[in-house]
Amino acid sequence: MLTVILTTVPCLAATDxxxxxxxxxxxxxxxxxxxGKSMSQKNALGLEYFRRxxxxxxxxxxxxxxVRLAYDSTDPRKDAWAIEVHNAWAEYKIGLGKKLRxxxxxxxxxxxxxxxxxxxxxxxxxxxxxxxxxxxGVGFSGFLGDYDYQLxxxxxxxxxxxxxxxxxxxxxxxxxPADSDLQYxxxxxxxxxxxxxxxxxxxxxxxxxxxAVLKKRVGMDAQYLFGxxxxxxESVYGENDGIEVVGALIEVDYTVxxxxxLKIQLQGSFWDHDLSERYTESVLLSAGLEYQVNSDxxxxxxxxxxxxxNNDMQEEQVFLQMYYFAPF
Amino acid sequence: MTSKTIAGISTLVLALFLxxxxxLHAAVxxxxxxxxxxxxxIFPKSTGYRTQFITIAERGGQPLLKQVEAKLGDKLDPxxxxxxxxxxxxxxLMGKDVIGYVHGVNEKGMFGGMQIILATNLDGQIVNxxxxxxxxxxxxxxxxxxxxxxxxxxSLSDFVHHDAIQEGARPADKVEAxxxxxxxxxxxxxxxxxxxxxxxxxxxxxxxxxxxxxxxGIQKEKKNGTKE
Numbered sequence: 269m270l271t272v273i274l275t276t277v278p279c280l281a282a283t284d285x286x287x288x289x290x291x292x293x294x295x296x297x298x299x300x301x302x303x304g305k306s307m308s309q310k311n312a313l314g315l316e317y318f319r320r321x322x323x324x325x326x327x328x329x330x331x332x333x334x335v336r337l338a339y340d341s342t343d344p345r346k347d348a349w350a351i352e353v354h355n356a357w358a359e360y361k362i363g364l365g366k367k368l369r370x371x372x373x374x375x376x377x378x379x380x381x382x383x384x385x386x387x388x389x390x391x392x393x394x395x396x397x398x399x400x401x402x403x404x405g406v407g408f409s410g411f412l413g414d415y416d417y418q419l420x421x422x423x424x425x426x427x428x429x430x431x432x433x434x435x436x437x438x439x440x441x442x443x444x445p446a447d448s449d450l451q452y453x454x455x456x457x458x459x460x461x462x463x464x465x466x467x468x469x470x471x472x473x474x475x476x477x478x479x480a481v482l483k484k485r486v487g488m489d490a491q492y493l494f495g496x497x498x499x500x501x502e503s504v505y506g507e508n509d510g511i512e513v514v515g516a517l518i519e520v521d522y523t524v525x526x527x528x529x530l531k532i533q534l535q536g537s538f539w540d541h542d543l544s545e546r547y548t549e550s551v552l553l554s555a556g557l558e559y560q561v562n563s564d565x566x567x568x569x570x571x572x573x574x575x576x577x578n579n580d581m582q583e584e585q586v587f588l589q590m591y592y593f594a595p596f
Numbered sequence: 597m598t599s600k601t602i603a604g605i606s607t608l609v610l611a612l613f614l615x616x617x618x619x620l621h622a623a624v625x626x627x628x629x630x631x632x633x634x635x636x637x638i639f640p641k642s643t644g645y646r647t648q649f650i651t652i653a654e655r656g657g658q659p660l661l662k663q664v665e666a667k668l669g670d671k672l673d674p675x676x677x678x679x680x681x682x683x684x685x686x687x688x689l690m691g692k693d694v695i696g697y698v699h700g701v702n703e704k705g706m707f708g709g710m711q712i713i714l715a716t717n718l719d720g721q722i723v724n725x726x727x728x729x730x731x732x733x734x735x736x737x738x739x740x741x742x743x744x745x746x747x748x749x750x751s752l753s754d755f756v757h758h759d760a761i762q763e764g765a766r767p768a769d770k771v772e773a774x775x776x777x778x779x780x781x782x783x784x785x786x787x788x789x790x791x792x793x794x795x796x797x798x799x800x801x802x803x804x805x806x807x808x809x810x811x812x813g814i815q816k817e818k819k820n821g822t823k824e
Contacts, residue, residue, distance in 0.1 A: 283647065283648060283649055285649070285682070320647055322646045322647070324692045325643065325644050325689060325691070325692060326643070326644025326645050326646050326689050327644065327645060327646055327647050361632075361644075364632050364635070364636050364642065364643065364644060365632040365633060365636060367632075411630075411632070411633050416630065416633070445629070445630055445633060446629035446630055447629050447630065447634075447726075447727075447728045447729065449730075449735050449736075449739075493729065493730075493731060493735070494733060494735075495707040495708070495731060495732060495733040495735075496707040496708050496731055523707070523708040523709075523731065525706060525707050525708070528704060528708055528709065529675060560675060562674065562675055562678070563675055563676075563678045563680070563681060595680065
């Protein structure tokens with residue numbers, strides 16, 4: 269589709285941005301000792317290429333491509349390196365306020381499409397809820413009166429490209445615009461998703477289970493900016509193969525007024541993967557510090573404790589991260 | 597696929613990007629979260645817009661940075677206002693015709709960052725001003741339309757005029773007439789004035805002719821018999 273658009277629309281101008289990304293992360297776990305990765309971050313080198321195409325009537329096409337060469341310290345040495353494709357989408361404007369997107373992008377559900385978690389240790393509920401943050405497919409977005417909406421139809425495989433067991437993912441979100449102090453949204457999800465063992469796109473990681481899981485969800489999310497505090501929250505309820513699940517997340521970010529490069533974050537998340545059984549819930553509490561050294565470099569530290577109620581196993585983790593993201 | 601093969605592919609991809617020789621832009625300072633919605637609201641007759649990212653570094657480097665600081669009367673912050681920060685400009689179109697601009701800047705406030713967006717006509721006059729983001733317990737007062745409405749009709753020449761007047765009567769000083777809407781956030785009000793002025797300075801340098809609004813402002817000063 270992208271090729272067709274590029275060859276049929278006259279291009280008068282294009283603006284480009286190419287960024288380099290370096291992600292160093294390391295940590296310590298009370299149960300596994302030294303760690304070389306967090307739930308969503310690995311030691312990696314990356315690139316992001318952003319390009320916007322315009323003609324005499326305005327912008328008509330935007331493309332974004334994020335790729336990382338990542339090292340997974342927990343994999344055997346020969347399988348430790350993988351190419352991760354994160355954003356890889358083209359968005360075609362079919363009128364002011366109506367956009368069609370194709371490629372690899374965040375499903376239209378919850379906080380994830382609104383919050384940039386690409387380089388952060390703290391994440392939204394998406395990895396726990398859907399199983400991944402981005403998926404391959406097509407999407408449509410627009411606005412209806414005072415509300416924005418997004419729809420997405422994706423293949424349910426996450427980072428890698430594959431279909432098995434009729435895997436698919438349909439999501440929809442409607443919410444308030446992103447420039448008000450209080451933002452909120454309502455999301456729906458239906459799909460059969462695959463669960464992979466790793467986050468790589470090339471080579472494709474093995475599946476954690478053979479078949480797809482039938483997921484149905486309804487979710488709510490909200491963000492509220494008050495002075496130096498940014499409150500974020502989301503909650504979901506639904507089913508995995510007919511088993512009721514529920515989850516919630518709340519986060520408070522505090523920007524230190526006197527040192528605005530410094531941010532303190534507190535996050536708590538809850539997930540119960542079977543409401544009909546006891547002791548099936550897990551709770552994750554996290555605290556983070558983020559210091560923006562300059563426009564290119566951020567230093568982050570995070571502590572978290574994960575508690576699983578079924579066997580009282582508790583794990584504490586500490587991470588340090590250096591994240592560099594700058595234009596070439 | 598082995599690790600060596602993957603590393604090789606990655607190096608090749610990196611090399612292809614570097615050899616492409618495209619014009620590149622830096623990190624974006626303040627782009628609109630939802631430009632379609634904002635532009636349609638402010639310019640109902642618009643049919644589209646063209647986006648451009650411009651940095652001080654590419655348009656003039658350190659000499660231009662000094663020039664901007666001199667006009668602003670203040671130093672630019674090395675983190676939030678770095679020389680390679682790309683400022684987003686939305687050229688608003690009706691068909692093929694340009695009917696205005698929308699442009700934003702980041703500004704450091706008392707409690708965190710603020711994003712100040714201006715919509716201007718072809719003469720550089722403000723037709724709309726709003727905060728895309730403001731970290732303030734009094735954000736409701738700052739976002740009030742009555743406050744934002746005081747900026748409508750102003751251009752860079754009004755800020756030049758404001759700076760030129762030091763003592764005594766302040767004839768036609770429209771900037772001085774703007775009322776602080778807050779009770780305890782005077783510095784956020786002053787940061788807003790700084791952000792609006794910075795926004796107009798950069799827009800005039802990047803997009804409007806230097807003989808346009810700014811020189812008109814100087815001419816107005818001369819007509820009014822005030823200092824240059």
